[in-house]
Amino acid sequence: MTKLQNTLCELASTNLQVDQEAIAEGRTFEQLDLDSLELIEFVVVLENQFAVKVADDEITPDFTVTDVAKLLETKGVAS
Amino acid sequence: MSQAAVVCGAGGWVPPTTVTNEDLAHGLDTSDEWIRTRTGIGERRVIDPGMATSTLAVNAGRRALDSAGRDAVDAVIVATATPDRSCPATAPLVASQLGLSGTAAFDVSAVCSGFLYALSVGAGLITGNGLGTVLVIGADTFSTILDPHCRSTRAIFGDGAGAVVLRAGHSGEPGALLGFDLGSDGTGMELITVAGGGSEHRSATTDPPAMSPYFTMDGKPVFSRAVRQLAASADTVLSAVGWTTADLDLLVAHQANLRILRACADRLNLPESSVFVDLDRFGNTAGGSVPLALADAAARGDLTEGDHVLLSAFGGGLTWGSAALRWPALDVEACTSSDPLRTVASSA
Numbered sequence: 001m002t003k004l005q006n007t008l009c010e011l012a013s014t015n016l017q018v019d020q021e022a023i024a025e026g027r028t029f030e031q032l033d034l035d036s037l038e039l040i041e042f043v044v045v046l047e048n049q050f051a052v053k054v055a056d057d058e059i060t061p062d063f064t065v066t067d068v069a070k071l072l073e074t075k076g077v078a079s
Numbered sequence: 080m081s082q083a084a085v086v087c088g089a090g091g092w093v094p095p096t097t098v099t100n101e102d103l104a105h106g107l108d109t110s111d112e113w114i115r116t117r118t119g120i121g122e123r124r125v126i127d128p129g130m131a132t133s134t135l136a137v138n139a140g141r142r143a144l145d146s147a148g149r150d151a152v153d154a155v156i157v158a159t160a161t162p163d164r165s166c167p168a169t170a171p172l173v174a175s176q177l178g179l180s181g182t183a184a185f186d187v188s189a190v191c192s193g194f195l196y197a198l199s200v201g202a203g204l205i206t207g208n209g210l211g212t213v214l215v216i217g218a219d220t221f222s223t224i225l226d227p228h229c230r231s232t233r234a235i236f237g238d239g240a241g242a243v244v245l246r247a248g249h250s251g252e253p254g255a256l257l258g259f260d261l262g263s264d265g266t267g268m269e270l271i272t273v274a275g276g277g278s279e280h281r282s283a284t285t286d287p288p289a290m291s292p293y294f295t296m297d298g299k300p301v302f303s304r305a306v307r308q309l310a311a312s313a314d315t316v317l318s319a320v321g322w323t324t325a326d327l328d329l330l331v332a333h334q335a336n337l338r339i340l341r342a343c344a345d346r347l348n349l350p351e352s353s354v355f356v357d358l359d360r361f362g363n364t365a366g367g368s369v370p371l372a373l374a375d376a377a378a379r380g381d382l383t384e385g386d387h388v389l390l391s392a393f394g395g396g397l398t399w400g401s402a403a404l405r406w407p408a409l410d411v412e413a414c415t416s417s418d419p420l421r422t423v424a425s426s427a
Contacts, residue, residue: 035117037117037302040303041302041338044342045345056300056303
C-alpha cells in the first residue's frame with residue numbers, strides 16, 4: 001500500500017467507524033455498508049485533510065480506497 | 080467605539096410533550112440506534128393540540144424579556160417557516176399576547192436561517208433606524224408539516240423557540256453584535272421545501288396539482304451544502320470581525336444533525352468541545368434552533384460573560400447566515416421548565 005492509501009484507511013476508519021482492515025482489503029464503500037451521507041462525510045474529510053476540492057459525485061459507492069487514492073492523485077495529492 | 084445592537088436578554092422554550100426515539104419506533108420502521116447513529120438525536124418536543132407557533136414564540140419571548148428585565152420593546156420580529164396562518168404574520172399576535180399591542184411587529188421567513196436574518200434586521204432597526212430595543216424570536220412547529228409516515232423527517236425535527244432582546248449600545252460592550260454574514264441560493268429551493276399550499280400550488284394548472292403538503296428534504300445534497308456553507312459563512316464573519324477559530328469559545332450553530340455539526344467543526348479546525356449541542360434533547364427545531372441553543376447554553380452555564388460566540392445557520396431557500404458577539408452577563412431560565420405556559424386559547 002502507498003502512504004496515501006494507508007492515510008485514507010486511517011481517515012475512513014477514524015471518521016466513518018469502519019474496520020480498517022476491511023478497507024485495506026479492497027472492499028468497496030457499498031460492501032462496507034456506508035450510506036450516501038457517510039460518503040459525503042468522507043468527501044468533506046478528504047477536502048479538509050488534503051486541501052482539495054472534491055465534488056459529491058466524484059466518490060461513488062463502488063469505490064475502494066485505491067480508487068480514492070487515484071482520484072486524489074489526479075488532484076495533485078502525493079501518493 | 081461604534082454604535083451597535085447589544086444582546087441584553089435571552090430565553091428559550093420547548094413544549095412539555097416529549098417524543099423519544101422509542102416512541103417513533105412504535106409506529107415507524109426505525110429504532111433508537113438507527114436515529115442516534117445517523118442524527119445524534121435522542122428525543123424531541125412537540126406541541127399539544129391547541130398550541131401553535133405563537134405559543135412557543137410568546138413563551139420564549141416572555142423569558143427573554145424577563146432575562147432583560149424589560150416589559151416593553153420598540154419592535155417584535157418573529158422568524159418562522161411555520162406561521163400560525165399564512166396570513167397575517169404571527170408577530171403581531173405574539174406582540175399582543177406579550178402585552179405589546181401597538182408595537183411594530185412582523186415575520187421574517189428564511190427557514191432554519193431565519194433567526195440570523197431576523198437578528199440582522201433587528202440590529203439594523205437599532206443602528207439604522209434609531210429604535211431603542213427589539214425582541215427577536217425564532218420559533219417553529221415542524222411537527223405540523225411533517226409527513227406522519229416519513230421516518231427520516233420525523234426523527235430529525237422537533238418544536239421549539241428561542242429569543243433575544245436587543246438594545247442600543249456600542250461595539251465595545253459585552254453582548255454587542257459585531258458582524259453578520261447572510262446569503263442565499265434559490266436554485267436549491269427544491270432541496271428543502273413544502274411544495275404545496277402556497278400561491279404556486281393554488282394557481283397550478285394540473286388537476287389535482289401534485290404538490291405535497293408535507294415538508295421534504297433531500298438529505299445528501301443538503302448535508303453537503305450545509306457543511307460547506309456553514310463553514311464558509313462562519314469564516315466570513317470571523318474574518319470580518321478580526322477573529323480566528325482559536326479565539327472562539329463557543330459555536331452555536333443550527334442543530335441540524337450531529338454529523339453536520341462535527342463535519343463543520345472539522346472544516347473549521349474547531350474542537351468538538353467548542354461546538355454547542357442540544358439536538359440530542361430537542362432535535363432540529365428549524366428557526367427556533369439557534370436562539371433555543373443560545374438560551375440553553377447560557378442557562379446550562381456553557382456561556383459566561385466575555386465569551387467569543389459565533390452563531391451560524393443553514394436552511395431552506397437555500398439560505399445561510401452567521402453572526403459574532405461577545406456574550407454578556409445574563410440570567411437565563413432553563414428552556415425545559417414548563418412554566419409559564421401560555422396557549423393561544425388561554426392568552427388571547
